[in-house]
Each structure stands twice: as C-alpha cells, then as structure tokens.
Amino acid sequence: MLKKIAKICLVFLVGGGIASPLQAREIEGTVSGEVKGRLFHATVKRGSDSYSYLDMDSEATLGYQAVLKGNSWTTTGSAELTMDRDGFSAGDRFVTLENDSLSFSLGNWNEDAAEITVGRDYLGSIDDYLGVIDESMSVGNIAFEEAGGDYFKLGLKNAGLEFTLGANKLGKDYAIGDEGPYRETLLSAFYGGELGHLTLKANVTSVSKTIDEKENTAGRDSIHDGGGESEVGVGLGYRMGDMALALNFGQYTQKQGGNPAPEDQKQTTVMVVFDMALSGDSGFTVAYGSHSNDDGTPNKTRKTGMDAGYLKHINGIALSIGYGAVTTKDDDTGQDNADRFLGGGLTFEF
Numbered sequence: 001m002l003k004k005i006a007k008i009c010l011v012f013l014v015g016g017g018i019a020s021p022l023q024a025r026e027i028e029g030t031v032s033g034e035v036k037g038r039l040f041h042a043t044v045k046r047g048s049d050s051y052s053y054l055d056m057d058s059e060a061t062l063g064y065q066a067v068l069k070g071n072s073w074t075t076t077g078s079a080e081l082t083m084d085r086d087g088f089s090a091g092d093r094f095v096t097l098e099n100d101s102l103s104f105s106l107g108n109w110n111e112d113a114a115e116i117t118v119g120r121d122y123l124g125s126i127d128d129y130l131g132v133i134d135e136s137m138s139v140g141n142i143a144f145e146e147a148g149g150d151y152f153k154l155g156l157k158n159a160g161l162e163f164t165l166g167a168n169k170l171g172k173d174y175a176i177g178d179e180g181p182y183r184e185t186l187l188s189a190f191y192g193g194e195l196g197h198l199t200l201k202a203n204v205t206s207v208s209k210t211i212d213e214k215e216n217t218a219g220r221d222s223i224h225d226g227g228g229e230s231e232v233g234v235g236l237g238y239r240m241g242d243m244a245l246a247l248n249f250g251q252y253t254q255k256q257g258g259n260p261a262p263e264d265q266k267q268t269t270v271m272v273v274f275d276m277a278l279s280g281d282s283g284f285t286v287a288y289g290s291h292s293n294d295d296g297t298p299n300k301t302r303k304t305g306m307d308a309g310y311l312k313h314i315n316g317i318a319l320s321i322g323y324g325a326v327t328t329k330d331d332d333t334g335q336d337n338a339d340r341f342l343g344g345g346l347t348f349e350f
Helices: 002-017 021-026 124-129 217-221
Strands: 027-046 049-069 074-084 087-098 102-108 150-156 161-170 182-195 198-211 228-240 243-255 265-277 283-294 301-314 317-330 335-349
Touching (some): 124 317
Antiparallel strands (some): 049 074, 182 198, 198 228, 243 265, 265 283, 283 301
C-alpha cells in the first residue's frame, strides 16, 4: 500500500515536468506545503466529575499547483495530499478558469464551503482546539455531513460575489444502521468586500438530504429522508491602525427528516473578536462567543466561550500559544459542562 502511495506521489510531483514543448513553455508548476505540530493540555468537567489529559498531534500537507496563462484567461489545477496520525488522505483538488472579472471552479475543498468568520488573526495552528471556534460556535460552518463532496463555484470578482453548488453521496445511512445511500445537495451565496476600514462577509447556505430510493428503501423514514439544514451568517470587521474589532452573527436551522420528524433545531451564534498587531508579524487575539440551541424543549442549551492567543514568527516558523474556555448548560437535562484548553503549536509553510 505504501509503495503504491509513493508511486502516486512521485507521478504527482514529477508529472508537471513531463509535457510537450508547448506545455513546458507555458505551464508554471509550484510545489508547496505545510507542516504543523501541536501540544495541548485539557481539563474537562462533566457535572460533578472532572478529569484532565495531555495530547499532541502533527500534520503535513503537500500540494502541487499548475498555472497556464493565456491572453485573457488563466487556468489553475491544484491537488494536495495530507498526512497525519490516521495516515494519508486527499486534500483540496480543483481546477479553476478565470479572468479579471469571472472565475469558474470545479473540485473538492476540505474546508467548510461558506465559512465567513471575521477576525481571529493570531491564533495560528491551535485555533481549532480552543473554545470559541468549536464547530457549533463558528459562523458559516455549515457543510456536508462527511467529507468527500464536490463543488462548482462561480465567482463575480468585481461584485465580491461567489455562488456554490455542491453534491455529495454517502454510502451508508448510519441513522438506520444499514447500508443505504443518501445524497446531499448544497447551495450557497457569499459576499465579501472591503470599504475603507470596514470588512464585510455574508452568506446564505442550505444543505438538503434525500435518500436514494432505488438502493435505500429502508431509509424512507430515516432522518435523512427530507432532512436538511440552512444558515444565514454575517461577519463585520473594523480596523483602526494595528487594532481590529469584529462582530460575527449566525442563525442556523436544522430540519430533521423522517416520519414522524423530530423537532427542528434553531441555533444562534454571536462572536466578538479583538485582534492587535504587535512588532513585526506578531500579535494577539481575544475572542468571546455565545451560542444557544432551541431544540423544542422548555430550556435552551447555552454555550459561552472565551479564547486568548499570541502568535509570533521566528525564522519562518509561526509559534502560537493560546488558552480557551467553554461552558455548556442545559436545565432540561442537568448538563453542566466546563472545558479548559491550554496549548501551543508550530507551523512552517513553504
């Protein structure tokens, strides 16, 4: 298996140089990568019980990008390979055709299709370990249930608009415990622009789920039969010299399918972020977030969180140190959780 992967990587990296004389003159190939390692300590409280643990991980991404420039259009092909403790996995892979005003892209992006959070500039590689960036508290994190979907994106550059159509097919319906495919379709409209000191991002996204009735007759009453989710998100930032203040807001709705269908969930997120640049490429971030989940019960589940982080570049390496805390309360179930994270990370890009 490893020999097969090695051969694929070799072809992947060297293939750009095996081309006709015309291609050799016009195609520009670039190899890029990122290596990061993280170490963190967590303290977890669940009601009257609590425990702590130490963990660390590392991840590397190797990518190749080929660019062909014409008189008015530019074509870009990109592919990535990611390595972590779970082994090898495919990263971003897409092809883009663009000019000064339009862009067309088709492929797979591993990041959330409509993530719009403004700010959090100095948390670095430990960002996703801290409290406020917890998936339920980020804005615009709606995406496919599992990775593997593909997207078509149309960008109107002069207007700052991007429209996305995504499709995904999952081979097993875990909700019913049987193998039975179901499909996800994503639609998204995004706006991003700057006006003076102001930065504005906004998106409207929906994901619908349908079963494949030819192959999944048992899933007709599962939560994926007519289920889906939607979100409206807005991020607004204002920069004042070395300081920046951002407000992020998201309204998320999850519609359960099936017959009878469970109660819909409505979630609201508010996040306030303060970033400040220090000397050189260093700076620090402080973020506060609140999240409520109305699941149809008498009391909402509420989360509040705070993050603080510092980032500094040393000889090409980004050093990040951060602290995060998040509490979760639900009077209906008696849930009273508290999590604390303290960690650091190193990231090198080339």
